[in-house]
C-alpha cells in the first residue's frame with residue numbers, strides 16, 4: 051500500500067555523511083554505503099530525498115540514489131570527502147556527473163566545496179535538484195501528484211541508467227582539469243584520485259566506474275594522508291572547546307561595537323574581517339594622513355570582498371557609518387566594548403597606547419593587542435585593568451588567514467579569554483589559546499626553522515634548494531621566498547644572538563639594499579621592485595661563496611634529507627619544549643596553529659602529528675646527530691620532554707600530555 055518513500059533527516063539536518071571516526075576503526079570493514087544507495091535506487095516505489103540543512107558526503111550520495119531530490123532554500127550540499135583525504139565512496143563519483151555534468155561534478159568532488167541553493171552559472175538548471183521548498187509542504191501526496199504523473203515509468207529517474215552528458219572536447223577538458231587539480235594539490239593525493247574516479251565515469255559503464263571508485267577509495271583510505279586530514283578535522287574542533295571553572299563566556303552581538311586602532315597592513319585586514327563579520331567597527335588612527343591612506347586601502351579590500359560575495363556589496367553595508375567609521379578622535383574610545391590595537395611592534399609605543407586606552411575606555415571594555423611576539427604582561431602592566439588585556443595575534447592578510455592566536459597573560463581573566471575565543475568564532479577564524487612567551491607558540495617554533503634555513507646557506511646550500519625541499523614537502527612557500535615576501539627588514543628570528551651561533555646573512559643582504567620583493571631583490575631576484583616571480587640570483591650565489599671564504603666555512607653538498615630534517619625537526623623540537631612549559635595545552639593546538647597560520651600541509655596533519663608518524667625515536671636520534679655536529683645551535687639540542695617520551699616507549703600522541711606534571715596553565 052506504500053505509494054512513495056521520503057527520506058529526510060532530523061533536527062533540521064539531512065546528513066553530514068559517514069561517521070569520520072569510523073574510518074580509523076577496525077570494525078569498519080564490511081560496512082559499505084554504496085550497495086545501500088544502489089538498493090534505494092532500484093526501488094520500484096519512488097523515493098524522494100527531502101534535504102534540509104546539510105547533505106554532505108555519504109548523505110548527498112544517498113540523495114543521489116533517490117529518484118527525486120527536493121531541498122529547503124537554505125540547504126547546503128557537497129561532497130567534502132577530499133578534505134578528509136578520501137573520495138565519495140558510495141557511488142557519488144559516478145552519479146553526480148550524470149546529474150550535473152562533468153565540469154560541475156569535477157569541481158565539487160575535487161575541491162569539496164559546499165554549495166548553497168544558488169545555481170552557479172556552470173550548472174545546468176535542473177529544476178529537480180534545486181527546487182526551493184519548505185519541508186512542511188512536502189508529503190507523500192506531493193511526491194505522487196507532482197513528481198509521478200500516472201503512467202510515467204520510474205526507470206529514467208535512476209541516475210545510474212543515465213549517460214554522462216558529453217562534452218564536445220571532453221579529452222582536452224579533462225587534461226586541462228588534471229593540470230589544475232595537480233597544481234592545487236601541493237602533494238595531497240585525494241584531489242587527483244577524485245579526478246580519476248570522475249574520469250572513470252566518462253569512460254566506463256556505471257558498474258565498472260563504481261569498481262574503479264572503490265579501488266581508488268581503498269588506496270586513499272590506507273594512504274596515511276587520510277588519517278592526517280581526519281586528525282586535523284577533529285583537532286580543529288577540539289582546540290575550540292575549553293571551559294573554565296567559572297564557565298566564563300561572552301557573546302558578541304550586533305549591539306557590541308569594536309574599535310581597531312592603527313591602520314597599517316594588519317589594521318586594514320582586521321577592520322575588513324570585522325566588517326565582513328557584520329560587527330559595527332570604528333577604525334582609529336593617530337594621524338589624519340595615515341587615516342586617509344588606511345581608509346582608501348580598507349575600502350578597496352571591502353569592495354573586493356563584496357564582489358566575491360554572492361549577493362553583492364549591499365550585504366556588507368560598509369558605506370553605512372553605523373557599521374564602519376573612520377576617525378582620529380580618541381574620544382570614540384569611551385563607547386566601545388572591545389579594542390583591537392594594531393600599531394607597530396614597539397613595546398614603548400604599545401605601552402603608551404594601552405595606558406591611554408585604560409584611562410579613556412569604559413571600565414568593562416576589553417583591550418586586545420595584535421602582536422606577534424611582545425610580552426602581554428608588560429603591555430598589560432601599563433593599564434589599570436590587566437585582567438581585561440589579551441593578545442590577539444592575527445596573521446597577514448588578516449581578512450583571509452584563518453588563525454587567531456590568543457595569548458593570555460598572568461592576570462587575564464577567563465571572561466577575557468572567552469571573549470577573544472568568541473571573537474574568533476564570529477570572525478569565522480580558528481582561535482587557539484596559548485600562554486605568553488617570546489613569539490608565543492607559532493613564531494617561537496618558526497625561529498629555529500628559519501635559523502636552520504640560513505645556517506644551511508652558510509654551509510653550502512642555496513635558497514632555491516632549501517625552498518624546493520620545503521615546498522616539495524607540501525608548504526606553499528619555502529622560508530626564503532617567504533622572507534622575500536614579508537621583507538628582510540621585518541624582524542626575522544635568525545638574527546637573535548644570545549651568545550649562540552648567529553648568522554649575519556639577512557643583515558648583510560639588507561645592507562646591500564636587498565629587502566625582498568619590495569626592492570626587487572632579496573634571496574632571489576625579481577622582474578622589478580614589487581615583482582612576484584622569484585628567480586635564482588647569480589649575485590647571491592657569488593656573495594654566498596665570498597662569505598664562506600671570508601669565514602673559512604668549508605662548503606659541502608647538503609642533501610635533501612638533511613635540509614628537511616634540520617628545518618622541520620628543530621621546529622618540532624621547540625614544539626616539545628612549548629608543550630612541556632604549558633604554553634600550549636596539547637599537540638593538537640600546535641598542529642592547528644601550523645595548519646591554519648603557517649601553511650603547514652594539512653595532509654601531513656601538523657608538525658606534532660607528523661612527528662608521531664615519523665617516530666619520536668627517529669627524531670631524537672637525528673637531533674642528537676645534528677646537535678653533535680653543531681653544538682653551538684641550541685635549537686638542535688633535543689628537548690627534555692621529547693627524550694622523556696622516547697624513554698617511555700613512544701606513547702601515542704593523545705597520551706603525550708599525561709606524561710607531564712601539568713604546569714601552571716589556565717585552561
Ligand SMILES: CCC[C@H](O)CC(=O)SCCNC(=O)CCNC(=O)[C@H](O)C(C)(C)COP(=O)([O-])OP(=O)([O-])OC[C@H]1O[C@@H](n2cnc3c(N)ncnc32)[C@H](O)[C@@H]1OP(=O)([O-])[O-]
Nearest residue numbers: 066067068069070071083106107108130137138139140287
Ligand atoms: C563509504 C564512503 C561514504 C562517504 O563517501 C564518506 C563520507 O561521507 S566522509 C564524511 C563526509 N562529510 C564531511 O566531511 C562533513 C564534515 N562535517 C562538517 O563539515 C561539519 O561538521 C558540519 C557542516 C556538518 C557541521 O558544522 P558545524 O555546525 O560547524 O559543527 P561542527 O563542525 O563543530 O560539528 C559538530 C559535531 O559533529 C561532529 N561531526 C560532524 N560531521 C561529522 C562526521 N561526518 N563524522 C563524525 N563526526 C562529525 C564534529 O566532530 C562535532 O563533534 P563534537 O564532538 O561536537 O566536536
